[in-house]
Amino acid sequence: MIKQILGKLPRKPSSKSSHNDTNNSNGVVSTYSSINSSEGPNSIGVGLNNPIGNSAPGKASAASRTKNGVSAPHSASMNKSNQGKKSAPVAPQVAPVLVSNVYEALPSFRDVPSLERQNLFIRKLNICCVVFDFTDPSKNLKEKDIKRQTLLELVDHISSITSKFNEVAMQEITRMVAANLFRTLPSNHENKLLETYDVEEEETMMEPAWPHLQIVYEFLLRFVASSETDAKLAKRYIDHSFVLRLLDLFESEDQREREYLKTILHRIYGKFMVHRPFIRKAINNIFYCFIFETEKHNGIAELLEILGSIINGFALPLKEEHKLFLVRALIPLHKSKSVSMYHQQLSYCITQFVEKDFKLADTVIRGLMKYWPITNSSKEVMFLGELEEVLEVTQAVEFQRCMVPLFRQIGRCLNSSHFQVAERALFMWNNDHIRNLITQNHKVIFPIIFPALERNTRSHWNQAVQSLTLNVRNIFLDDDQELFQECLIRFLEDEAKEREIQEKRESTWKLLEDVVASKAVSNEAMVVSRLFSSLAIATNTNPRATVGIV
Template identity: 50%
Template sequence: MELNVQVSGTAHQWSQIYLSDVSNPQKQSLFISKLNLCCEVSDCSDPDKTSAEQDLKHQMLLELVDFVSSGSARFNESAIAAMCKMCAINLFRAFPPKYCSNSTSGEVEDEEPMFDPSWSNLLLVYDLLLRFISCTSLDAKVAKTVYGKVMVHRPFVRNAVSNIIYRFVFETERHNGIAELLEIFGSIISGFAVPLKEEHKMFLWRALIPLHKPKAVVVYHQQLTFCVVQFIDKDPKLANSVITGLLKYWPVTNSPKELLFISELEEILEMTSMAEFVTIMVPLFRRISFCLNSSHYQVAERAHLPWNNEHIFNLIMHNRRVIFPLIFPALERNSGNHWNQAVLNLTHSIKMMFCEIDEELVLACQRKLEEENSRSSEAAEKRKMYGRLKPSACTVAC
């Protein structure tokens, strides 16, 4: 079949010419022409016209997905450029207002999901892009050339992502793609060279750590934790500043969020060296002592579990003379007052463990707590007595 590939042909004409029907030398040109035709974005103002255009575009996208999946062609630089152009025009778009969520969490939980009218085609564009970049038939030299061109834009990309995060954290607290951005950035961080550049550390301090602040952190916490852990893996000294940031944004009145923080904290401590742990252990275990006493049984239970981690346990045992006096009052309060049996059992286990390892330290903490309780009782009694004497003194004076 003879084919004279010209972009001037109508979409309907091109839809009747299939990639499977033309010779191999013509496939590349037809592939590019179909990509260019898919760059047309429909106007939703005319539903009837839009429906016909969307159906035609859907048909071409399906054919392009099948063609790329077959692995039968090698794509040159022109094909890559056409693919990038088509994906950019279709995917980088403004969300229509009626499809944007008004919830502060960036997710609509109680309503039916609402999709862009062209979502079926957008889904195919995403699929086509994924299959294209995963394609083994990409010319290696071409891929290297494209990567070389992209490298110079990496600082711009990082700055753009940082600005999106700043706007989300400090202004709107509303964005539908934070989890996806963090997932992409996780892969980028894992490729950072060591020692880390100062600009990369600044991204951690100024963008990633403040992302723990918004209420919607539950939506992207898994991806955020992965990014943070990647940084610490590259530079263990960053553990101190990360834990400090967690303590700064600790959700005192939000128990589900507190559970996420404790879980992330455990992952970070698993990678923390003794030298870094010593510098942060006092404020850290003051916070953990509050968690141990939490009336939310899941928070209290989760706060007991880091002791089961061998590395964290060793960190605690080497510094038990500092740490145990900080948490002992919380353990004692739990023993006498906590309502949940699972928490009581965990508290009892930790106390027994410390008794077996260092009974002298436990007895010393017990004596100190009794002295403090005695002083508190005396102070309370004095205030009570003063409260009774004050009205009498006023009466005499009158």
């Protein structure tokens, strides 16, 4: 009777089961919850050296996050209840220090029967969901090494798999990848670019957790590229959210990470056709934000490199969507102060568009002139190089549409006091295709740039520029001597008129100074309107055209 009464009373929970996460005397946090006895012997204790022979295939556990931000195992019953449901990637957090006797290495794939390797694969993925703090190199050395070796085993294993990945494996793979890669990147700069900001001189930061991140990136790359990855099934886990978070990582200051991201995103674009429009739109949005808001992004060059391959594969005729992308995103990228960081990739993308559709040449050239630099000589040299690449694939009809404003700009470059700008403009005549276009339209082009050539031969301070200018001048002379003489006569006439205007202006000022000086001696007040009238009569101009001030 007494036993029956005592049996109905609530029992006090034991100290071992009352808390899943407890601190030991050294400040170490234990991260694994106890396994519910109701789950039976088939449940998997992640990271523990328990036997795996009783684990049934397909019931492997999945890592979850505890309230302290570290990985804890899902039971097989949880996987069963969630089967067929799409799970969101786990938000990554840095794990506290782990108890060394809990985080232990699992057996090698070679040491278990082939039937149990699937379960072991899942268990290894689960223990790799624990993220360590690399800001202190002295912490968790043993656990970090165990995780690194486990990641290397996973990379080798995923490369040798000969059967299709099932849904459970894909879910755990994306969970592990998300836990390690998707994180908040450190921000050590202002979002808005300062006037004195120099991107090239900024010291880049290296990712301290790269020993683990590199292997995770390699694992993800091999998973995406694997022929055993079914795109129709994998798109449930490598979805729009997953792609967006990958794109966010392009802000990383570590170039090694951006290189991996570039390769992986390109593989995803190639394998998952359903994601292609979304990826292009997402990259578009990154460019818009960079151009019109932040003016700072570390991954523009890598994104443009991906787009270069994408543009190369565009079907003809080009869709209106792609043309709008050129006009609204690619061309405005030229106005950034940090364009030198990605100009090579941008120039390649622009040239690809013109090669795909020659009618876009006029749009591109006018877009370049719209954002042409005025005070930045090094940027101007880059623009001239890109302009040459575009002109090299431009056809005669499109060239004729823009040649007048184009060679007015080139004429200004020829007279630049910066010798590299003038040289780069003169080097265009070394390109056979551009030279042929100029020769075909020399009657229009030569009168535009003749004054610039003549001024260079007379007064440019750099000897190399003078020599190159004489070569170009002789080319025009050989092509059309009659036109050359006409342009020379017109130039001399304009020069004489300009000299006459300058002399009149100087004489007017001298007369004004003399009149004012004579009145100042006698202390006589002077009406300004009468002064201007007398000056106008003295210089044979219309008095009514002068401005009278009383």
